Amino acid sequence: MTTGTDEDARGREAGARGAGVGVGRREVLLGGASLAAAAGLALAEPGGTAAAAEPQKPNIVYIMADDLGWQDLGFRGSDIKTPNLDALAKSGAEIEEFYVQPMCTPTRAALMTGRYPLRYGLQMGAIPSGGRYGLATDEFLLSQGLREAGYETALVGKWHLGHFDPEYWPCQRGFDHFYGPLLGEIDHFTHEAHGVNDWYRDNKPVEEQGYDTTLFGNEAVRLIETRDGEKPLFLYLAFTAPHTPYQAPEEYLAQYSSIADPYRRAYAAMITAMDEEIGRVVAALEAKGMRENTLIVFHSDNGGTRSAKFTGESAVKGPLPPSNGPYRGGKGTLYEGGTLVGALANWPGRIKPGRVAGLLHIVDFFPTLLGIAGARVGNEKPLDGMDAWATVSEGAPSPRNGLVYNVDPLMGAVREGATKLIWVAMLPPRIELFDLAGDPYEKKSVAEENPAQVKALQERVTALATEMQEPLVLKDVLQLVLTTAPSTPAEYFVDS
Numbered sequence: 223m224t225t226g227t228d229e230d231a232r233g234r235e236a237g238a239r240g241a242g243v244g245v246g247r248r249e250v251l252l253g254g255a256s257l258a259a260a261a262g263l264a265l266a267e268p269g270g271t272a273a274a275a276e277p278q279k280p281n282i283v284y285i286m287a288d289d290l291g292w293q294d295l296g297f298r299g300s301d302i303k304t305p306n307l308d309a310l311a312k313s314g315a316e317i318e319e320f321y322v323q324p325m326c327t328p329t330r331a332a333l334m335t336g337r338y339p340l341r342y343g344l345q346m347g348a349i350p351s352g353g354r355y356g357l358a359t360d361e362f363l364l365s366q367g368l369r370e371a372g373y374e375t376a377l378v379g380k381w382h383l384g385h386f387d388p389e390y391w392p393c394q395r396g397f398d399h400f401y402g403p404l405l406g407e408i409d410h411f412t413h414e415a416h417g418v419n420d421w422y423r424d425n426k427p428v429e430e431q432g433y434d435t436t437l438f439g440n441e442a443v444r445l446i447e448t449r450d451g452e453k454p455l456f457l458y459l460a461f462t463a464p465h466t467p468y469q470a471p472e473e474y475l476a477q478y479s480s481i482a483d484p485y486r487r488a489y490a491a492m493i494t495a496m497d498e499e500i501g502r503v504v505a506a507l508e509a510k511g512m513r514e515n516t517l518i519v520f521h522s523d524n525g526g527t528r529s530a531k532f533t534g535e536s537a538v539k540g541p542l543p544p545s546n547g548p549y550r551g552g553k554g555t556l557y558e559g560g561t562l563v564g565a566l567a568n569w570p571g572r573i574k575p576g577r578v579a580g581l582l583h584i585v586d587f588f589p590t591l592l593g594i595a596g597a598r599v600g601n602e603k604p605l606d607g608m609d610a611w612a613t614v615s616e617g618a619p620s621p622r623n624g625l626v627y628n629v630d631p632l633m634g635a636v637r638e639g640a641t642k643l644i645w646v647a648m649l650p651p652r653i654e655l656f657d658l659a660g661d662p663y664e665k666k667s668v669a670e671e672n673p674a675q676v677k678a679l680q681e682r683v684t685a686l687a688t689e690m691q692e693p694l695v696l697k698d699v700l701q702l703v704l705t706t707a708p709s710t711p712a713e714y715f716v717d718s
């Protein structure tokens with residue numbers, strides 16, 4: 223019972239790799255002439271001439287916000303204005319139970335691999351600026367699969383899956399184009415992290431001035447306007463907004479003069495600036511005649527920050543600006559506020575507008591996107607992701623009944639149905655069990671009343687911990703400390 227999720231995932235993954243199942247699913251969603259192209263049979267498709275102006279395979283524009291609070295979208299009733307995202311939500315699918323990992327690096331790795339970060343040692347924290355590790359190079363990435371399937375692939379925005387060695391960089395990982403920072407937190411105007419320039423075009427560092435969100439929008443629009451018309455486009459647009467530091471151009475700040483708190487004002491301005499760039503991207507797709515054949519996905523990489531621990535270099539005074547609405551916790555925690563994020567998918571005529579219920583996890587987008595692209599998984603590693611296209615496009619029941627929030631050497635959390643266990647194993651230990659059906663905001667643990675459920679889910683966490691790779695950050699930190707020159711005890715020589 224407790225391993226059902228995993229087995230389901232592997233079974234489905236095996237199915238997704240087999241042409242028969244993949245074609246069948248795509249037949250449902252694409253139908254007719256598009257089917258052959260989607261199944262990778264475009265050359266044998268006699269109706270190929272009809273596709274001369276526009277490739278049959280769908281373009282994919284995958285947009286990720288950074289540290290956006292669950293509540294902080296116009297269509298969630300926020301006072302923060304996001305008219306372009308609201309329009310995409312209204313004419314697309316609003317995915318209500320969409321889960322990610324609680325931090326930047328793990329979420330991005332989960333999208334790229336379709337596998338939980340505990341499988342390859344990225345389950346603890348985000349890669350720090352001094353980190354010398356990255357996403358293991360024997361993982362097969364979404365970008366690789368789509369490029370192999372004939373896509374032009376571009377990352378515009380934040381990578382955060384390894385910066386130390388160029389072998390980790392996007393252009394060595396399946397991307398034809400890369401424009402943005404390799405790390406997680408930059409100054410939005412100078413593009414520096416800890417005083418060092420972190421801004422790249424392809425494999426070269428570049429120095430440019432300008433507000434990063436606007437520059438990402440410019441680049442995305444430029445890529446759409448100048449793209450290779452023979453190829454479908456995969457554009458991964460990973461904004462650094464509204465991650466700290468809270469900074470925005472004056473024209474956006476001025477829209478929120480009614481917000482007294484300067485951090486919340488800047489945070490709101492960042493989100494509206496991002497929304498405006500998303501609107502420009504949609505307009506560019508329309509102008510290029512691509513919109514009808516483009517899937518757009520949008521979500522945050524983790525919940526809004528509710529702890530000063532996660533504000534990086536920024537010193538935020540007073541309450542932190544992001545809101546996760548009624549959900550408990552935020553970025554970096556295993557509570558819902560850290561892992562449940564606002565998400566939508568939009569493809570005119572292909573995705574039924576409305577709300578999509580049922581559990582989905584970001585790892586599911588890996589087989590889902592490869593599926594609609596007629597692409598294959600290029601290695602034999604078992605996936606955790608499940609093809610969820612029927613859920614996203616038609617509101618069919620989710621293939622997923624549970625999920626792994628995370629497991630690392632200190633703590634873990636898993637969910638089966640509506641029952642969620644959070645197990646903090648380090649001292650002092652803590653065990654919490656929540657019935658999310660009756661208590662979605664995790665107000666009261668029912669662990670003591672349900673020892674059998676606790677035990678079953680603990681066994682699941684223990685099994686995952688037994689399988690997991692040691693977190694790379696721990697190895698890296700230990701190695702750095704052990705190999706660094708002796709620290710200077712300067713404090714002992716201060717004149718007394």
Ligand SMILES: [Ca+2]
Pocket residue numbers: 288289325326465523524
């Ligand atoms: Ca983040």
